[in-house]
Amino acid sequence: MTAFEYDNQIVIVDCGMMFPEDGMYGIDSVLPDFSYLVQNASKVKALVITHGHEDHIGAIPYLLKEINVPIYATKFTMGLIDHKLEEHRLISQAKRHVIAAGNEVTIGDFRIEFIHVNHSIADAVALCIKTPAATVFHTGDFKIDFNPVDGDIIDLQRIAALGNRGVDLLLCDSTNVEENGYAGSESEIGKTFYDLFRGNKKRIIVTTFASNVHRVQQVINTAAVYNRKVVINGRSMETMVSVASDLGYLDIPKNLVIDIHEMKKYKPSQLVVITTGSQGEPMAALGRMANGNHKYLQIDKDDTIIISASPVPGNEKMVAEIINKLVDLGAEVIYNKFANIHTSGHAKREELKIIHTLVKPTFFMPVHGEARMLKLHANLAQSLGMDAKNIRIQQNGDVMQLSHKEFKKIDEISAEPVLVDGLGVGDIGNIVLNDRKRLSEDGLFIVAITMKNGKAVSGPDIISRGFVYMRESEKLINGAKGTVQKALKNCENKKVTDWKTIKSDIQEALFKYLYKETQRKPMILPILMEA
Amino acid sequence: MTAFEYDNQIVIVDCGMMFPEDGMYGIDSVLPDFSYLVQNASKVKALVITHGHEDHIGAIPYLLKEINVPIYATKFTMGLIDHKLEEHRLISQAKRHVIAAGNEVTIGDFRIEFIHVNHSIADAVALCIKTPAATVFHTGDFKIDFNPVDGDIIDLQRIAALGNRGVDLLLCDSTNVEENGYAGSESEIGKTFYDLFRGNKKRIIVTTFASNVHRVQQVINTAAVYNRKVVINGRSMETMVSVASDLGYLDIPKNLVIDIHEMKKYKPSQLVVITTGSQGEPMAALGRMANGNHKYLQIDKDDTIIISASPVPGNEKMVAEIINKLVDLGAEVIYNKFANIHTSGHAKREELKIIHTLVKPTFFMPVHGEARMLKLHANLAQSLGMDAKNIRIQQNGDVMQLSHKEFKKIDEISAEPVLVDGLGVGDIGNIVLNDRKRLSEDGLFIVAITMKNGKAVSGPDIISRGFVYMRESEKLINGAKGTVQKALKNCENKKVTDWKTIKSDIQEALFKYLYKETQRKPMILPILMEA
Structure with missing residues (x-):
């Protein structure tokens, strides 16, 4: 998701969802942080979509629940968005505009042209975004296919014409910048x-x-x-x-x-x-x-x-x-090791060179790629003659100011990934994830004790999950009970009565005992109950 | 690990360790199942090692703790084994024999020849294992390097001579059978x-x-x-x-x-x-x-x-x-995308063809590869003129009988991977792993209640970890408490007093409530304590 702003008008390009990374235990999907847009909801005029892949449309329902922004997309892309909005029961309230590639829409002071590109999904477009201040060319995801299945080659002619008129900033897909040559035709x-x-x-x-x-x-x-x-x-x-x-x-x-x-x-x-x-x-x-x-x-x-x-x-x-x-x-x-049965939808190095040469922008910001790819893409632009000082690799959340003369960072907004788990959007933070990680590695060990007047009257009862197979660990469990009883005795002798201290004493003693016996570190949860 | 048996004498080849797969939550490493060897300890005469990689030597200390078998290996391989045995304080009791490539050792009725091969570690060997019944050629891990760094090319001459004298069974590395051409020189x-x-x-x-x-x-x-x-x-x-x-x-x-x-x-x-x-x-x-x-x-x-x-x-x-x-x-x-800075240590298809052609075995069993690679390797052997019925793809644990005339399966022994977690070897089974998986996905939710004469007198106290951030979930926790109280009331009304039923009623009611509110499924653990 990228937001373009001119004179208190915001146009958003794409609104995708990511799949969870390793370490995001139990997370279903990952959304962009909408908080800046929600705070500036009155300025948001349009959501323009380049193509219908999940990483470009997947978060639309979540955004629409926050801001009811009109959507602009090509026919097939809109078909997929509609399907998604129906599933989320948002279709009736959503304002949708189907725009065919080759056309331009005017949204406030923005003029946005949809330019046909090839990609691994039908009806993908690049965008030329014009404001009185500057012109941006955003490739979206693309490749150059000279023999596409639908016969419709990427509109290089139009891209050249736009380049000729003057593009201030190019944002270009970097996914395949590590690959030499051409992606090849579908x-x-x-x-x-x-x-x-x-x-x-x-x-x-x-x-x-x-x-x-x-x-x-x-x-x-x-x-x-x-x-x-x-x-x-x-x-x-x-x-x-x-x-x-x-x-x-x-x-x-x-x-x-x-x-x-x-x-x-x-x-x-x-x-x-x-x-x-x-x-x-x-x-x-x-x-x-x-x-x-x-x-x-x-x-x-x-x-x-x-x-x-x-x-x-x-x-x-x-x-x-x-x-x-x-x-x-x-x-x-x-499978792909032995037969030519897949081709990438993303431009490789030679294709990227064609686009840079046709657009010939003043400034360049590589997008859609991991850090190493953005760097390689910056190097590629330099190898084509661009001045290094006109190339900017930025982080998510960076606010950039663009004119014909300069392209510079002026601010930062929050852009941390927002985690979705079940119905919860953004309620899972590092504490919960760290607990899940720890539970996944060594399980948990619960000690429950009933207390009366500062003395244990029942228990310790022990429950473990994901730690050892309890039926075969009688000796270990008995040892653990003994350890807890000793810790309780120590507290009694020291006249410790506050539960917080008792709990942490039990935890510490058990941690040492279990680690010595098993070299594992389960999460230990002492539970004290009033009789 | 492969065991060869002749007339009540067992020779083991290699004794490696695997790294845990996805889904083996918290597991440190994975060992072969030694139970057949332990049951037949008196027959086990030797452990012969092809080279010093972890997947060929990593489990040696664990085996030596069960059976004190003499080890045969080349000098560098033995250096690495020695280091490992020192770490495990087993070096003083271990019997070790250093054998240079080109030599043969006699172990009971076995004669085992060490043949120099190239690999991504120094001093790797293939083995020719001769018994009165049959001859096996085991490539170990290998490649053909005509320009190796130490100047020592794989001993193709000797492999050809052995093939000429007659090899009944070839066991051959399949790691790179998906790759065309040659691995190239180090x-x-x-x-x-x-x-x-x-x-x-x-x-x-x-x-x-x-x-x-x-x-x-x-x-x-x-x-x-x-x-x-x-x-x-x-x-x-x-x-x-x-x-x-x-x-x-x-x-x-x-x-x-x-x-x-x-x-x-x-x-x-x-x-x-x-x-x-x-x-x-x-x-x-x-x-x-x-x-x-x-x-x-x-x-x-x-x-x-x-x-x-x-x-x-x-x-x-x-x-x-x-x-x-x-x-x-x-x-x-x-990195490897842009420069020739790594070469594989495993033979690719053209190299495999050379070995098959030199060894020209009666029978062939592809080894060291995943199912799809074993199948491809079988196809490769067939393409070189081998009869399909002389090629056998087998599973871990299969017991095969070999003579000059036949190669067939006669039995199966247990060969499930043995999981190591901390000090525990083999004590972690599916129940524990499934619990870890579940805990990693949605965390846990504990309800503790003190009971007296079949009635709740204190609680429900609630503790959750890895589920929601409790400080921000007061409403949900209160709702959960209400749900538990209602379940307890129902039990009381129905005169249910046994704790097992009370617990499962609580669990069921909470599961429904939490899933409705969050669409998450934490592990729910009700704990009842006597007052």
Whole structure:
């Protein structure tokens, strides 16, 4: 999420959600911090969306609950937003404007032009944001595909014209700046599908990102050529196919798609299943197949499974595990190590050079990437002749001031990630996360004691979870009880009566005892109760 | 670990430890199941080790505590084993035999030949295991390096001769069967070091696997050429350099290595630091530098950091995070995306083909790889003309019978991974792990009540950890108390007095209440105490 401000008018670009990082125990998703926008709600005029991936639209419902801002997006992107708003029952109150690529909208003093780009989702755009003070070109997520599935090449011509008129600041996708060369065309993957389908007598199961409508289209095209019926499986795949075909972004021949219950009428060689789970998620359709608990699909040696995706960083092991299980079930599994079955949606180095050369901005701020990528992208811009002092790598929350003449940091606002757990948004902080971490490592150890007039009258009762298997640890538990009794005795002898001290004495004695016996550090919780 | 048995004599090959997988919450390491060996201790004649990596020697101390078996290994491998046995205070009782590659030892009816191979650690060997019944060739971990740093090429000549005499069964490393071509020579990396050192005015920090002595040697050689002093930093690097130079596997010019405290006497351009942490481990030396809490090394723009390693699968995000932090500190970071600074120690497909062709075994069992790799390796063997029925993919614990004529499964023994947590070996099972998982996701919620004559007389007191931040959740806690009181009242009305039912009623009512309010599912622990 980026906010652009001019003369007390704010236009927001994108409103995405992140998946939790390692260490964010039990967290469902991560949102941007909206507090600056909420404080300045009256200034917020528009939310403009570049494309329909979760990391660009996922937080929209949460923002709309705070500020009812009008949304501007292309048709397919809006289709996905609508679906999300329906789920959150926000659709009736939301103000939505569908803008086709190639058009410009005027919002207060802002003029915002939507420029068609290629990406791993249909209908993605870059934005040219013009105010009386300056012009910004924001690529969004993009690649350059000279042979795209829908025939619509990124509008390089228009980008060149905008560059020629003068762009003050370029914000450019840095995701693939570590990769040399070009990302390659999506249509190349279609050729691989033909190769894999030709002469194949097995059932073919293809998994990919549901939002990659062009990939799904190519599977459908190949299935039609080889006379295979298509089963659409998995919740997000079903949603995406329905939204995309309703809006005309998927062209499905009549009678090609069958219901999953009709599968038995066909031989394996007459079937293709398009399904979810390309990231190794154990609860997605492919994960359930691999674990043998998919309701309708059992995997065996009559299956060819094509994983038409690369693992997102961090998912490598999960994907590998699913592949291992599918191989164990006898399936032939085709994955990215051996076949050209996935192409990235993000520009690689040579493509980035083309964009820099066409936009030729005065200032450059690399975006959409981790710190090392932003630095590499800055170096790339410098290698093309840009002055290092005109290139700024900034942190989330930095407030920058831009004019034709300068681009500088003037302030900072709070931009810490906001954690979502269940219904709670932002209520989980470091204390709770640290407790979860500690509980996950060595479990917990509870000592309950009933007290009367400063003396223990019942207990200590001991409950542990995630520490040792209690039924087999009688000696340890008895030792712990003895330790607690000794600590209580000491308190009594020292005439200590306040519970806080008694509790911390018990805790300390138990910690030492348990660590000596097990070299583990469970969370110790003494509970004192009045009789 | 593999055990070979002939006429009541058992020879064990390798005894490694694994790092915990995802989902093994709080587990320190994972051992093989020794129970079959312990039950047959009198038969166990030898432990033969192929090389000194942790996944081949890490579990030796645990095995020796159960069975005092003589160990056979090459000099450098034994140096590392000795160090480990000293740490575990087992060195005095252990029987150790150093065998040089090229030699054969006779152990009962076994004759075991040590054959030199190349790998990412010095002094690695393959084994040819001969008994009157059959001959097995076990590659261990290997690659083919025609230009190794120590000049000692894998003994292909001898492998060919053994193949010519007749090998019944080949066990072959499958780690890199997904990779086409050749792994490439370790000495290529030395050339990259020269390129990176030449003309560099910054301090250079190189991190790699401590056990890769040849890599360390090449850094030292390059430092000497460019007149830089060398600092050895990080516990495992210090240990490895000391063992390797004592045993003559590292050749360090006099006065080249300086103590870390002497660093201030030198300019950045006169220094190289060789350190640990190439896998992104936050507590290793490089991790501490990245986090700004290394005692002696502060990172800034005068540092070039070379990460001479690839992330082991599963470590990709940790390594990326360290790189991001080092870049943020201003350092130039060279990693595997942009420079030829790491080569694998495992044979790729073309190398595997060479070994299969030289050994030409009757039977083949792919080893050292995940399920998908074993399958690919079986396919590779078939592509070289082997009959599919002579290739067997087996599971851990399978007992196979081998003769010149057949290779078949005859039994199974227990081979579940044994989990180590602190001092506990094998005491952590699924119940404890599931509790840790649950606690890590939504924390815990304790209700304590004092009872007298079947009635609550004190409480409910509530303690939660890892669930919500209690100080900000007064309403929720009060609601929970009300829910518990209502459940208690119901029990009283229904004349329920047994604590088990009361507890489960409380649990159920609270579960519903908390889920409705938060959509989280903490572990709920009701504690009833006698007054």
